[in-house]
Amino acid sequence: MTAEMPKPQIDTSKPHPARVYDYLxxxxxxxxxxxxxxxxLPVEARAAARQNRAFMRRATAWLALSGIDQFLDIGTGIPTEPNLHQIVQEINPKARVVYTDNDPIVLRHAEALLISTPEGVTDYIxxxxxxxxxxxxxAQGFLDFSRPIALSLIALMHFIPEDEKPYDIVGTLVEALPSGSYLVLSHAAxxxxxxxxxxxxxxxxxxxxxxxFRTRAGVTRFFEGMDLAEPGLVTAPHWYKDTAAPAEEESGGFDSGIYAGVARVR
Known part of the structure; x- marks a missing residue:
């Protein structure tokens, strides 16, 4: 089930962050x-993209295993399997996922994002x-905002400079979430x-x-008023719970350059 989608108009004369990320x-x-x-871009950018994607997979799986069954993913990007809904619906087939992106090429691939389990729901805006x-x-038409929701902002907010009020944007989103919800965020350092x-x-x-790009203090500010889950705000390869350290990501001596954290909304 989804709203009718407009025909995508893709501007191929200008680069787009989602497509550069797809290239990486x-x-x-x-x-x-x-x-x-x-x-x-430096060769390390490719490693950072992979490490960031792996963080998303670990954090999403942990939340689904912890009982979260609603996800709002903003800055979805071009589908790269496993997608968020594939991860969470494998754990809980009834999970509901709303994807959001501003790149028309993602809209072109939205059908791949909308292949839900029969018991669950996926939608795209x-x-x-x-x-x-x-x-x-x-999102309120597809998610129940009286129950916990995981808000996913993966490698997104470093594309929002200070004059576009990034903290106000995140604050507006988090303020709408009920207690017990989570913010999942990764951000270039x-x-x-x-x-x-x-x-x-x-x-x-x-x-x-x-x-x-922001300092550790600048990224921490996105989580103000929330409770960071262990291991706190760390670099992407070092965010893992109940599993062994992701050894493959730590190889090569490059540690992502990306801060990552998951925090519970009070």
Missing amino acids: LGGKDNYAVDQAVGAK QADVREPRAILEH SDLYPDLVEQVVAQYKRGGITLG
């Missing part, structure tokens, strides 16, 4: 403009995180690999994409 993950749903950005109230209004950060920011800027 080895996907094929990107264009020359996206490849031009991705190809000039074409919207921008800068419009949090519109997202919430749509400005204070871990400063030389690499400078290269990444410059390359994205050449493509017309502004980045707002």
